[in-house]
Amino acid sequence: MHKMADGRAVVIGAGIAGLCAARVLAPFFPKVVIVERDGAERFDDARPGMPGFLLGGGYAGLSELFPGIGADLLIAGGVRFDAGDDIRLESPEIGALPPRRMGWASYGVTRPTLERVIAQRTARWPNIVFHHNRRVTALRLAEGGARVDGIRCRLPDGTVEHLDAELVIDASGRPDLTLACTRTGDPAPAGRLAAGLGLAVATFRLPATFNPGFVGLATLPAPRSSRCGTVLRVGEERWQVVLAAREDERPAADEASFCEFAGTLPTPAVGAFLRRTRRPEQLGGYRLREAIWHRLDESHLPAGLLPVGDTMCRLDPIFGQGLTVAILQALLLRNVLAAAPQGGTQLAIRRFLERSNVLVERAWEAAATRDALFRAPAGAPSPQRLAAQDDNWREARRDPAAHEALLRQFHLLGLVGDETVSPQNAA
């Protein structure tokens, strides 16, 4: 039996971070309210273009939170794959990694499907309730700004509602609500990667029998270029192609430019895939001016407030880590709550923030390497961290153990259960 807090927990946002956090809070709080701006149809809408590449670490974490969720994902149309055997990873300079079975699972799934499956499992907890169609407009401060004791939200008809809370989780995907009540003003973010990114995402419906010889494909950029592309099966008949480049040379989101851009990638594989497809079902463009990480600790925040997921750190989407980091943060939250004494919510928040920053750093490193390359002046030697990455890639081609180590790192595996997030060390 878990130690129960007295008051209610409020979670802002029903994205992956909010849903997973709510599930984790359910055994510790008498009531958990998820307040979501969108209506319940959020989980049915075919939201254009949002990819759902769930890394191995994310799937492992999700299975721990929701045992048996892999079967739910498969029934809902998700695609289970082996990261070494089913995904072709191509470095134009060094070559593709050979297919090798890793034995652990990753998933390709559309975003609404993933969120719907997790929302259905979250809703099985009788003390979790969803309040849809409510936009949180502010966190309510008490004790001269030292504590958050609730939220204010607005309904579509303009009605304003207040909800008291012992704990508020900000999983709104944006930092604004949290930063508006930081105790030391807006703290300088610890990380800001300035090489903006532009993406175009096309979704194709293809016959279930369509078989290009892989479940997924990723073409890395050539040296001194930012252009890269991925292909991933995300459903029985659905495939997604993502093209990306630095903001100033980003792919346009129209069909002709999309195919033309694919032709400029350093290997022909994505272009060859596109030639075998029909018109895309959806085609959308995204711009990410910067990846940004608000490295908050307890001294910045009023008591009773915890930001998670993209609210805390928006990662470079090219590496497909955001969902996984949100899931791993939920596991971490579970561990620190389990280790805290009765009434020790604030202690759990402090421990969460310390350990979460270590977790985010692991994911942030990948994008920091890319950023260093883009910022380096033309003609300058490759940044050291990139040369190390190339060495790892060469080694991975040669040596199966190095291959597995590289993929485990990329898939953020092994973080659950190690000193960063294990319950024993949360004490």
Ligand SMILES: Cc1cc2nc3c(=O)[nH]c(=O)nc-3n(C[C@H](O)[C@H](O)[C@H](O)COP(=O)(O)OP(=O)(O)OC[C@H]3O[C@@H](n4cnc5c(N)ncnc54)[C@H](O)[C@@H]3O)c2cc1C
């Ligand atoms: C183009 C693109 C491709 C990506 N591809 C991948 C990928 O393949 N794999 C991967 O792991 N990550 C990917 N990411 C990153 C991933 O989408 C995010 O990291 C992830 O969605 C973060 O989840 P979250 O719950 O923190 O935020 P969100 O998913 O943004 O959820 C926030 C929720 O809060 C609600 N909300 C916002 N404001 C309020 C408010 N004021 N009141 C009430 N509710 C509110 C929103 O409606 C939403 O439901 C991609 C990102 C982009 C942009």
